Amino acid sequence: MEKYFDASYIWESIPLLIPFLKMTFMVAGLSVLFGTLLGFILTVAKTGKSKFARKLATGYTTIIRCTPSIVLLFLVYYGLPAIGDRFGLNLNNIDTAVFVIITFTLQFAAAMSEVMRSAFQSIDNGQFEAAVSVGLSNSQAYRRIVFPQAFVVALPNFGNSLLAVLQEGSLAYTIGLIDVVGKANLIIAGNYNAHALEIFLALAIIYWILSIAIEQFFLKLEQVFSKGKQGLKTA
Amino acid sequence: MSEGLNYKFLVDTFFIALSGVPITLFITVVALLFALPLGFLLALTRINRIPVLHRFAQVYVSFVRGTPIIIQIFIVYSSVPLLLSSLFTKFNIGMNVYDVNPIWYAFIVFSFNTTAVLIEVFRSALSTVNRGQLEAAQSVGLTDVQAYRRIIIPQALVVAMPNICTATVNLIKATSLGYAMSLQEITLKAKVAANVGYNYVEAYIDIFLVYLLLCSAVEYAFKLYEKRLSKYKPSVV
Amino acid sequence: MLEIKDVYKSFGKTEILKGVDVTIDKGDVVVILGPSGSGKTTLLRCINFLEKADQGRAVFGDIDVNLGTATKKQIHQIRQKIAFVFQSNNLFNNKTALENVTEGLVIGRKVPKEEAVKIGKKALDKVGLTDKYDAYPSELSGGQQQRVGIARAVALNPDIILFDEPTSALDPELVGEVLTVMKNIAREGTTMLVVTHEMDFAKDVANKVIFMDGGVIVEEGTPHEIFVNPKEERTQKFLKRVLPEDFTYHI
Numbered sequence A: 001m002e003k004y005f006d007a008s009y010i011w012e013s014i015p016l017l018i019p020f021l022k023m024t025f026m027v028a029g030l031s032v033l034f035g036t037l038l039g040f041i042l043t044v045a046k047t048g049k050s051k052f053a054r055k056l057a058t059g060y061t062t063i064i065r066c067t068p069s070i071v072l073l074f075l076v077y078y079g080l081p082a083i084g085d086r087f088g089l090n091l092n093n094i095d096t097a098v099f100v101i102i103t104f105t106l107q108f109a110a111a112m113s114e115v116m117r118s119a120f121q122s123i124d125n126g127q128f129e130a131a132v133s134v135g136l137s138n139s140q141a142y143r144r145i146v147f148p149q150a151f152v153v154a155l156p157n158f159g160n161s162l163l164a165v166l167q168e169g170s171l172a173y174t175i176g177l178i179d180v181v182g183k184a185n186l187i188i189a190g191n192y193n194a195h196a197l198e199i200f201l202a203l204a205i206i207y208w209i210l211s212i213a214i215e216q217f218f219l220k221l222e223q224v225f226s227k228g229k230q231g232l233k234t235a
Numbered sequence B: 001m002s003e004g005l006n007y008k009f010l011v012d013t014f015f016i017a018l019s020g021v022p023i024t025l026f027i028t029v030v031a032l033l034f035a036l037p038l039g040f041l042l043a044l045t046r047i048n049r050i051p052v053l054h055r056f057a058q059v060y061v062s063f064v065r066g067t068p069i070i071i072q073i074f075i076v077y078s079s080v081p082l083l084l085s086s087l088f089t090k091f092n093i094g095m096n097v098y099d100v101n102p103i104w105y106a107f108i109v110f111s112f113n114t115t116a117v118l119i120e121v122f123r124s125a126l127s128t129v130n131r132g133q134l135e136a137a138q139s140v141g142l143t144d145v146q147a148y149r150r151i152i153i154p155q156a157l158v159v160a161m162p163n164i165c166t167a168t169v170n171l172i173k174a175t176s177l178g179y180a181m182s183l184q185e186i187t188l189k190a191k192v193a194a195n196v197g198y199n200y201v202e203a204y205i206d207i208f209l210v211y212l213l214l215c216s217a218v219e220y221a222f223k224l225y226e227k228r229l230s231k232y233k234p235s236v237v
Numbered sequence C: 001m002l003e004i005k006d007v008y009k010s011f012g013k014t015e016i017l018k019g020v021d022v023t024i025d026k027g028d029v030v031v032i033l034g035p036s037g038s039g040k041t042t043l044l045r046c047i048n049f050l051e052k053a054d055q056g057r058a059v060f061g062d063i064d065v066n067l068g069t070a071t072k073k074q075i076h077q078i079r080q081k082i083a084f085v086f087q088s089n090n091l092f093n094n095k096t097a098l099e100n101v102t103e104g105l106v107i108g109r110k111v112p113k114e115e116a117v118k119i120g121k122k123a124l125d126k127v128g129l130t131d132k133y134d135a136y137p138s139e140l141s142g143g144q145q146q147r148v149g150i151a152r153a154v155a156l157n158p159d160i161i162l163f164d165e166p167t168s169a170l171d172p173e174l175v176g177e178v179l180t181v182m183k184n185i186a187r188e189g190t191t192m193l194v195v196t197h198e199m200d201f202a203k204d205v206a207n208k209v210i211f212m213d214g215g216v217i218v219e220e221g222t223p224h225e226i227f228v229n230p231k232e233e234r235t236q237k238f239l240k241r242v243l244p245e246d247f248t249y250h251i
């Protein structure tokens, strides 16, 4: 078996890989969705009155921050069925994607809770006070005045966290998910491990383009939403 | 039926995982030693818009930020041996590429990756140091180099420190991907131990604990250091 | 019309307000003077429930509420009658000038949008910002921002407007425009409680001046009584320090 570099393998594999982005997107998308919800709950705990809830949420975030994605992924993959076993549940036949989504939901929630907390706390308390002083209720003040401003502050970091989830998601192949990376490995195996480099380059190109597109999208979004925040001096 | 955790294995493997810490730290330190100065210099090329170099730095950062580390590892691990073996044949070096210690690949990948991360860290830190600081330094007769060494860099470092901490923790975590290069670090060591009796849950709990200890310790060390540095922070009026 | 009785407030162990009483009648312009840290802001914030007093009452016509234990409903009731102009204006950054003014009307008071816009425009016209309806706060100067802040309060047609040093965060050349607006609305008969260091405003516009120090009211009276014949030594000392050399009091 001879090893040599042949760029045509890059271009030929890209169309084979693209359809599997669907799985990549689905896993990342659902993780972002559930992670944002869980992250919101964590943020409420972190900014709330209960000291216990605050400690718990902060501790959770620290632990997740210190855990490599691949370790969390395998902990979930082996750990959940083991725990299920304890309660007489058979979780061994669950779709791999579920474990992946759980893993990255846990991770994204921790990241988002920090993003949302710092965005929320960056909004001057005077904004809330002015809102209630003109007769808005507390929840109206949050909904109409504080959150919209915090949202704009959070947007860039939300984008970064989303990119991170997309990239960390590339590890899902290790537990057998057939997303783009999984497919790439299948192609390589099909080639008897020849031309692996070209396939990996194809993968890199796909991820790179995706990341740039998402980054640009969030930059645009920021511009749209930051009206009034920074005097976008429309000359 | 469930048998619960194998506690003996849990304890034994914890120490096996722990024995992977030195190699993880070794790679981390080497990558940082390489990436800190290089990242700083390339950040300067970005800030001062040095032709060619600043474009290069921009594309480089974009690539590293835009692609998963595992794919960067795949690429290095499958391209460097190709290069080496053609070099070995060309110069008639009697060495097999498969004898190369994987730690060399790890040095390459993680230095490559961390440099790009630190370019961005330094770039944003440098741009927060007030332009007036440089002008003030020049006005009292410092050369540009002196101004940077004595005024700008100390301030930028304070701003950058939390992000350098994050980069370091991320680097340590990323070494867990060393398995893809057969690197004998924390994760692989514990996993191999688990292969015998399928004690994967225990093994990953151990790995998890070791990273938790390691990263918390690093974060704590950075906090202490930041406290000492904070006297350089710009005064708030 | 509004009686504030016996307000106490501590932050931690430090007592900031030590039994303050203020009475304001309809059409009054009451100015509170006092060194910084004397508790003026805290008093206004307690009146508007932005700070919870430890003790104290607010009697407002037939409403009598405890400043420390008021219910949500009571708080809402009082806030409907009292508007607040903040030192740092606190305009809603995500809303235009007009939206800032209509927000409280539409959302807080359920005024129909169309009517609210009409009221809002009138309020902005009154403070001289006819051409700035659609400007965001970040597009306005400090003086313009504070005038929107005043319009926001005026539009609510409150019984009383509280001002907390509305000009002290402004560049000197912008102070005049804000004071002019305040004088105008005072002239229209608006009841105002104003914390300020602008002695000329106190002298020309107020009908009652209160001097506060160390969390208590040291002395109160007409501008003439306070500026010409202050009784208390503390008042005399304070005025000597803050009054400009050429400050004269004409009757």
Ligand SMILES: Nc1ncnc2c1ncn2[C@@H]1O[C@H](COP(=O)(O)OP(=O)(O)O)[C@@H](O)[C@H]1O
Residues within 6 Å of the ligand: C011, C016, C034, C035, C036, C037, C038, C039, C040, C041, C042, C043
């Ligand atoms: N939220 C707070 N927590 C603790 N201390 C406060 C708080 N708000 C005000 N203070 C203290 O209360 C005192 C009076 O403040 P303030 O009412 O703002 O005075 P003034 O407006 O007269 O300058 C000051 O010493 C201030 O430090």
Ligand SMILES: [Mg+2]
Residues within 6 Å of the ligand: C040, C041, C042, C164, C165
């Ligand atoms: Mg004050």
